[in-house]
Amino acid sequence: MIALLTGMLSTAVLAGGVLALAALGEVLAERVGVTNLGVEGLMSLGAVIAIITVVATPNPWLGLLAATMAGATGGMLFAFATVIVRANQVLCGLAITFLGLGLSASIGHDYAGVPSPATFGRVPVPGLSSLPIIGPAFFGQNLPIYLIYLVLPALAHWVMFHTRHGLAMRAVGENPAAADAAGLPVTALRFWYVTLGAGLAGAAGGYLTLTYVPVWSEGLVAGRGWIALALVIFAGYRPFGATLSGLLFGLITALSFVGQARNWPIAPAFLNMLPYLGTIAFIIVPVVVWHRMRRIMAAPAALGVPYHRDVR
Amino acid sequence: MAGTLQRQPTVTPARRLAWRAGAVVTALAITTLFLALSGRDPRLLADLVVRSTVGSRFGLEDLALFLTPLLLTGAAVTVTGRIGVWNIGAEGQFYAGAIGATAVGLFLPGPAWLVLPLMAASGIACGMGWILVPALARAYAGVNEIITTLLLNFVAGLLTTYLAVGPWHDRVTGALASTGRLPVRIPEIWGVVHWGFPIALVIVLALAWLTTRTRWGYQITIGGANEQAARYAGIPVRARILGVMLLSGGLAALAGVFEVAGTVHRLQGGLANNFGYFGIVVAVLARGSCLNVLPAALLMAFILNAGIVLQTQQLTGSTVLAITGLVLFMIAIADELAHYQPVTVRPATVGPITVGKEARP
Numbered sequence: 262m263i264a265l266l267t268g269m270l271s272t273a274v275l276a277g278g279v280l281a282l283a284a285l286g287e288v289l290a291e292r293v294g295v296t297n298l299g300v301e302g303l304m305s306l307g308a309v310i311a312i313i314t315v316v317a318t319p320n321p322w323l324g325l326l327a328a329t330m331a332g333a334t335g336g337m338l339f340a341f342a343t344v345i346v347r348a349n350q351v352l353c354g355l356a357i358t359f360l361g362l363g364l365s366a367s368i369g370h371d372y373a374g375v376p377s378p379a380t381f382g383r384v385p386v387p388g389l390s391s392l393p394i395i396g397p398a399f400f401g402q403n404l405p406i407y408l409i410y411l412v413l414p415a416l417a418h419w420v421m422f423h424t425r426h427g428l429a430m431r432a433v434g435e436n437p438a439a440a441d442a443a444g445l446p447v448t449a450l451r452f453w454y455v456t457l458g459a460g461l462a463g464a465a466g467g468y469l470t471l472t473y474v475p476v477w478s479e480g481l482v483a484g485r486g487w488i489a490l491a492l493v494i495f496a497g498y499r500p501f502g503a504t505l506s507g508l509l510f511g512l513i514t515a516l517s518f519v520g521q522a523r524n525w526p527i528a529p530a531f532l533n534m535l536p537y538l539g540t541i542a543f544i545i546v547p548v549v550v551w552h553r554m555r556r557i558m559a560a561p562a563a564l565g566v567p568y569h570r571d572v573r
Numbered sequence: 574m575a576g577t578l579q580r581q582p583t584v585t586p587a588r589r590l591a592w593r594a595g596a597v598v599t600a601l602a603i604t605t606l607f608l609a610l611s612g613r614d615p616r617l618l619a620d621l622v623v624r625s626t627v628g629s630r631f632g633l634e635d636l637a638l639f640l641t642p643l644l645l646t647g648a649a650v651t652v653t654g655r656i657g658v659w660n661i662g663a664e665g666q667f668y669a670g671a672i673g674a675t676a677v678g679l680f681l682p683g684p685a686w687l688v689l690p691l692m693a694a695s696g697i698a699c700g701m702g703w704i705l706v707p708a709l710a711r712a713y714a715g716v717n718e719i720i721t722t723l724l725l726n727f728v729a730g731l732l733t734t735y736l737a738v739g740p741w742h743d744r745v746t747g748a749l750a751s752t753g754r755l756p757v758r759i760p761e762i763w764g765v766v767h768w769g770f771p772i773a774l775v776i777v778l779a780l781a782w783l784t785t786r787t788r789w790g791y792q793i794t795i796g797g798a799n800e801q802a803a804r805y806a807g808i809p810v811r812a813r814i815l816g817v818m819l820l821s822g823g824l825a826a827l828a829g830v831f832e833v834a835g836t837v838h839r840l841q842g843g844l845a846n847n848f849g850y851f852g853i854v855v856a857v858l859a860r861g862s863c864l865n866v867l868p869a870a871l872l873m874a875f876i877l878n879a880g881i882v883l884q885t886q887q888l889t890g891s892t893v894l895a896i897t898g899l900v901l902f903m904i905a906i907a908d909e910l911a912h913y914q915p916v917t918v919r920p921a922t923v924g925p926i927t928v929g930k931e932a933r934p
Contacts, residue, residue: 298719302898338902342902342905342906346906346909346910347909348905348906348908348909349905349908349909351659351719352857352901352902352904352905352908353902353905353906355661355853355898355901356898356899356901356902356905357898357902358898359850359854359894359895359897359898359901360894360895360898360899360902361898362891362894362895362898363891363892363893363894363895363896363897363898364895364898366889366891366894366895367888367889367891367892367895370889479889479891483727484723484724484726484727487720487723487724488724490720491720491724494717494720528735528739530731530732530734530735530739531731531735533731534727534728534731534732537724537725537727537728538724538728540720540724541706541707541720541721541724541725544716544717544720544721545706545710545714545716545721548710548714548715548716549710549714567909569580571579571580
């Protein structure tokens with residue numbers, strides 16, 4: 262039982278890390294008022310670029326960096342279209358998803374089935390990692406796990422809610438016209454936060470192939486980008502909300518793994534459906550059951566609306 | 574003051590069409606450039622593409638086979654778009670329709686004239702059932718339908734593969750990951766083109782009439798243009814959202830029915846072939862008009878058919894997905910840029926109004 266819980270929690274932390282990182286990136290983009298539906302494509306691109314990089318130079322950190330850069334490059338393309346040209350965000354997001362999925366499958370064609378030559382190894386924290394159940398899960402993992410669960414969300418939270426810059430950032434997402442009138446650089450803030458968020462989506466894809474599923478295949482991301490998008494709503498657009506909901510969905514994924522490993526009398530296909538069905542349930546149920554959630558967890562007011570200075 | 578660029582609130586259809594044509598040409602030019610850079614001869618490829626699409630009878634038949642599901646999934650996404658809702662789940666509803674049709678086709682023996690309509694009814698019912706929860710959540714609780722409809726695509730894909738590999742697996746021929754051949758099929762009218770094609774055409778035309786010439790269609794347009802105003806005017810917006818989404822699910826499901834009963838003749842994993850996602854592209858190209866779905870689906874079918882040619886040239890099928898994404902991206906940009914027009918403004922009309930003395934510089 263203890264072994265089961267330990268294994269499940271370890272898997273949950275790994276699987277959830279991918280979602281948490283992508284969701285955190287999307288929180289940044291949505292807080293400045295831009296919905297980036299391209300997460301799935303950017304993650305896919307990051308995943309394949311990470312593999313290609315570590316095949317060339319077997320250093321997982323370089324792979325993660327390359328994945329981040331790939332995501333950010335795609336994000337700049339998206340931000341150029343949606344923030345500078347101010348084209349429709351839903352269309353551009355879907356286009357980036359198609360482009361990312363298609364491009365990653367094309368460039369990854371020769372790498373399909375090649376196991377990643379370098380992955381992030383486990384770095385157990387002395388003492389803490391021998392705690393029962395939570396030890397191996399939280400203190401016996403690879404190093405980026407601390408970045409994903411602790412450093413990045415703490416940094417994002419601090420900047421977002423405790424600095425003047427964070428106030429400016431949130432103002433741009435709530436009321437860009439007022440922010441503009443107050444002299445804030447609306448376009449620049451939106452552009453760079455969308456790019457940064459896309460970079461994190463690429464990193465999430467890279468993290469996926471450098472730890473959790475260390476081999477490239479087409480369709481590898483398998484909807485994780487879309488789940489991350491849903492988690493942003495569930496997380497109430499907050500950095501630590503994104504991290505915690507990532508962990509929660511890691512648990513659901515881990516549950517389906519455990520079921521398969523232990524030969525539960527449920528077909529693996531149905532266990533694999535759990536994360537998707539769980540996500541749907543988790544964004545519908547709170548709104549229906551608990552009406553106050555709608556106000557507490559409200560989206561930034563200007564989310565998805567392009568800002569034209571001359572159109573009021 | 575000379576001419577400046579000014580954003581116009583509306584765009585004339587001719588102007589938009591010109592920008593969009595420019596966008597498609599740009600996207601194809603970028604694709605050609607990439608193909609040339611990867612060491613392929615673009616002229617040879619173009620020649621192959623033309624010959625295997627519009628240049629030969631087999632090409633035209635393939636085009637019609639691609640067109641059939643695209644017309645239906647394109648119409649499915651277009652009708653929800655008219656009320657301001659995105660149905661990104663056409664892929665899943667396509668699978669649901671295919672599953673519903675296969676269930677009847679495999680397990681209900683009978684004459685084709687009886688079984689085929691039952692397959693269609695069962696498939697459409699499954700497609701509507703597949704979108705029911707996202708539709709209810711969107712209409713009555715305001716839950717974002719983009720994510721809920723999309724996530725169900727993965728569930729539908731898993732379910733289809735499970736059925737094709739598991740309980741419905743063909744044990745006679747031992748084929749991998751597929752059900753047995755269905756005993757009934759939609760009859761062909763021209764080569765491999767079956768009756769699903771003209772039926773899809775008629776459905777799209779009927780929808781064009783329904784959405785623009787009826788009270789129901791009017792209520793949907795108003796509900797999509799301004800939900801508050803529509804509600805104030807007594808239009809049951811929520812019921813209309815629910816109805817349109819169910820219709821959309823049924824349309825996408827019918828595409829799945831036709832694919833199973835007319836083209837593939839068995840249920841197998843990956844059957845939907847991204848037709849649901851390409852339906853979104855068709856709908857975007859059609860810009861909310863069901864009549865425009867016809868040329869839009871034709872363009873998409875042409876791109877898909879061209880993709881088959883690229884696959885024979887050692888390119889993966891996913892290259893088409895990337896090309897489609899690029900086309901969509903360029904069109905999104907072009908749609909916005911079409912709003913900008915150079916205008917000459919005379920200083921007298923826009924400068925500060927001066928009364929008595931000169932305004933300070």
